[in-house]
Amino acid sequence: MPTCDKTVLNRLKRTEGQLRGIQKMISEEKDCTAIVTQLSAVRSSVDHIMGLIVAENLKSCFENPEIDAIAQEAKVTEAIKLIMKK
Structure with a gap:
């Protein structure tokens, strides 16, 4: 399993624990106020996880370029759109 996958899974598990804590x-x-504070922390955590995944995708685009330049540009554009959505 690539390092990024382990990092993402660990962060997701930590976030899952935070959500269980909020339920409690x-x-x-x-x-x-305490509940909303914890929900805000979960949102930040999920945003960070999304950033890690998109960054890894973008890195992969540059390390393993498509043979077709148009397909490569589409992959990079999609990664940028995902970053901008965040």
């Missing part, structure tokens, strides 16, 4: 906070009727 809600069931225990914890303070709304």
